[in-house]
Amino acid sequence: MGTPELILAHTDERDLAQLDEYRAIGGYRSLARARELEPAALIQAITDATLRGRGGAGFPMGRKASLIDQKNPRKYVVVNADESEPGAFKDREIMGRNPHLLIEGCLITARAIEAHAVFIYIRGEYLTEYEILDRAVEDARAADLFGDVDVVVHRGAGAYICGEESALLESLEGKRGQPRPRPPFPPVTGLYAKPTQINNVQTIATVPKILELGVEEFAKIGVPSSPGTAVFSLSGNVARPGNYELPLGTPLRSLIYDVGGGIPDGRAIKGIIPGGSSVPILTPDQLDTPLDYDSIQAAGSFFGSAAVIVVDDRCCMVQLALRAAKFYMHESCGKCTPCREGTRWLVQLLTRIEEGDAVDADLELLESVCSRMLGRSLCALGDFAVYPVSSYLRKFRGEFQQHVDEGACPYGAESSIAGIEAPIDAHMHHPTVEVPG
Amino acid sequence: MSTFYDEVQALKARYPDWLSATMPALRLAQEKHGYLSPDALRECANALGTTPAFCESVATFYDMLHLQPVGRHMVEVCTNLPCALAGAQRVVEAFEEQLGLRAGETTGDGEITFRTVECLGGCGRATVVAVDERYHEFVTPEKVPEIVGAVRGNA
Ligand SMILES: Cc1cc2nc3c(=O)[nH]c(=O)nc-3n(C[C@H](O)[C@H](O)[C@H](O)COP(=O)(O)O)c2cc1C
Ligand code: FES
Numbered sequence: 001m002g003t004p005e006l007i008l009a010h011t012d013e014r015d016l017a018q019l020d021e022y023r024a025i026g027g028y029r030s031l032a033r034a035r036e037l038e039p040a041a042l043i044q045a046i047t048d049a050t051l052r053g054r055g056g057a058g059f060p061m062g063r064k065a066s067l068i069d070q071k072n073p074r075k076y077v078v079v080n081a082d083e084s085e086p087g088a089f090k091d092r093e094i095m096g097r098n099p100h101l102l103i104e105g106c107l108i109t110a111r112a113i114e115a116h117a118v119f120i121y122i123r124g125e126y127l128t129e130y131e132i133l134d135r136a137v138e139d140a141r142a143a144d145l146f147g148d149v150d151v152v153v154h155r156g157a158g159a160y161i162c163g164e165e166s167a168l169l170e171s172l173e174g175k176r177g178q179p180r181p182r183p184p185f186p187p188v189t190g191l192y193a194k195p196t197q198i199n200n201v202q203t204i205a206t207v208p209k210i211l212e213l214g215v216e217e218f219a220k221i222g223v224p225s226s227p228g229t230a231v232f233s234l235s236g237n238v239a240r241p242g243n244y245e246l247p248l249g250t251p252l253r254s255l256i257y258d259v260g261g262g263i264p265d266g267r268a269i270k271g272i273i274p275g276g277s278s279v280p281i282l283t284p285d286q287l288d289t290p291l292d293y294d295s296i297q298a299a300g301s302f303f304g305s306a307a308v309i310v311v312d313d314r315c316c317m318v319q320l321a322l323r324a325a326k327f328y329m330h331e332s333c334g335k336c337t338p339c340r341e342g343t344r345w346l347v348q349l350l351t352r353i354e355e356g357d358a359v360d361a362d363l364e365l366l367e368s369v370c371s372r373m374l375g376r377s378l379c380a381l382g383d384f385a386v387y388p389v390s391s392y393l394r395k396f397r398g399e400f401q402q403h404v405d406e407g408a409c410p411y412g413a414e415s416s417i418a419g420i421e422a423p424i425d426a427h428m429h430h431p432t433v434e435v436p437g
Numbered sequence: 438m439s440t441f442y443d444e445v446q447a448l449k450a451r452y453p454d455w456l457s458a459t460m461p462a463l464r465l466a467q468e469k470h471g472y473l474s475p476d477a478l479r480e481c482a483n484a485l486g487t488t489p490a491f492c493e494s495v496a497t498f499y500d501m502l503h504l505q506p507v508g509r510h511m512v513e514v515c516t517n518l519p520c521a522l523a524g525a526q527r528v529v530e531a532f533e534e535q536l537g538l539r540a541g542e543t544t545g546d547g548e549i550t551f552r553t554v555e556c557l558g559g560c561g562r563a564t565v566v567a568v569d570e571r572y573h574e575f576v577t578p579e580k581v582p583e584i585v586g587a588v589r590g591n592a
Contacts, residue, residue: 125570152451174495176495236522241519273518423554423555426552
């Protein structure tokens with residue numbers, strides 16, 4: 001796209017899943033360079049590059065690494081490849097098309113914190129990408145690239161909550177994936193209670209590029225507060241959905257219109273969810289927001305997982321909120337009360353509103369449930385359940401009110417997502433199976 | 438029997454703590470038994486060196502592990518927001534009609550379990566359908582008979 005691609009560079013011309021192809025474009029040279037540097041110098045480079053986490057919270061990777069007790073003989077690197085945020089599909093593309101870049105990043109990170117074991121936790125549904133990644137790991141191992149580090153690819157088994165880092169560690173330890181109370185945070189007490197550096201796929205995959213370009217050149221890409229690129233997953237009502245790697249700070253408008261081809265079928269844009277279904281929605285007047293952590297936050301939302309979902313004017317916002325709320329209710333692990341009870345309240349109230357059975361007080365009750373959930377859960381899932389609901393309610397209040405006043409959904413079956421079923425609805429059905437064999 | 442036991446021992450050896458082998462061992466047991474029946478859970482627990490109750494408590498947490506019998510093939514349609522906006526519900530209905538069941542059910546011959554699932558990470562190529570964990574993308578109602586035919590052909 002004429003933009004500086006880092007993570008997905010050359011993936012169109014070459015099959016970089018092949019070790020020799022990856023080497024032909026200079027692959028594993030950053031690792032060789034890293035092995036000539038002291039671990040502390042590596043952490044310094046990552047810190048100076050202001051590499052912020054691409055998995056959701058945008059926390060600087062270097063600061064995490066500096067919290068690790070270097071003297072502890074047992075430390076771990078864990079890669080968060082659980083990617084389950086609705087709208088996000090970038091890590092899948094990175095692992096499927098450039099697995100060695102991720103592996104190289106893992107090995108450099110292991111050297112930086114002086115760890116000897118790396119675990120890549122990949123969501124269970126990504127079978128094809130697991131096979132590609134696992135083969136790449138074996139090829140790199142056979143080529144003696146691992147040194148004194150071991151890399152294990154661990155498959156999840158279907159649970160959104162396992163993307164939350166402390167739940168991921170529980171799951172990786174072989175337990176139910178329920179979040180841990182924090183502090184202590186993973187750099188202090190992580191996997192098997194040892195210091196652990198845990199980062200998103202794209203964060204780790206960016207590390208070799210920092211060494212390849214050098215900190216100064218890397219910092220010229222993007223914006224000073226968030227240098228580098230991000231792979232934006234564009235989906236929803238847009239002409240050309242897909243993954244696009246762009247410098248941080250690219251305006252939302254140019255992603256949707258220049259790159260994504262705009263809104264098809266002559267429809268108008270109604271809302272834009274800029275970071276995956278868990279973040280507050282933006283409205284068309286905010287299309288000039290630059291896509292970087294600080295700018296999106298100033299606009300009232302979050303960068304999240306760079307998953308941009310476009311919603312056109314055919315969609316009923318109550319239906320959209322209800323579908324999102326059902327997802328978070330389905331994925332709530334049940335460990336803490338505000339999230340377990342609150343997600344049920346959200347679904348029940350939104351169902352009542354959508355079905356035309358709500359009174360004015362129900363809208364206030366919905367607001368009140370949101371504000372009483374916010375910031376009160378053990379992990380951010382409780383907040384993630386609130387953000388879509390509270391932001392659609394705030395920005396499309398008239399539409400919610402219309403449901404109450406008219407005693408029916410103004411869109412009804414005409415809404416683009418009318419009747420959409422969620423897995424949680426099917427929990428009531430009973431399988432009619434004859435046991436095979 | 439002994440091969441399953443040996444495979445689980447190899448899984449345990451991959452991790453600093455054997456407990457981490459629980460999930461891969463459960464997956465292996467499910468592949469062998471079709472679903473995590475009481476027998477499968479007992480065999481898994483025995484190979485891991487833990488109790489069936491522990492294995493069951495872990496298994497109930499994860500959507501891909503089945504504690505009830507399921508069909509020999511699994512067809513899953515994503516109905517999360519991006520797929521929904523692309524018309525996933527019409528794909529769901531096409532499968533329901535073609536298979537003669539509702540989402541969450543299994544065909545009477547025990548061949549196909551059909552269900553809706555949450556985001557599969559293919560939102561830019563909606564609607565996404567997973568057939569035995571392999572993705573079909575850009576699925577429209579028109580493509581459903583062909584997908585069902587291919588699954589049945591594989592039976
Ligand atoms: C409910 C929930 C789900 C999450 N899912 C993911 C995920 O799928 N992938 C991911 O990288 N981070 C996810 N996160 C964020 C992680 O907790 C953590 O911040 C991240 O792995 C840190 O890596 P980073 O600093 O490189 O972004 C999730 C957080 C929450 C609360
Ligand atoms: S919403 Fe269907 S794959 Fe993401």
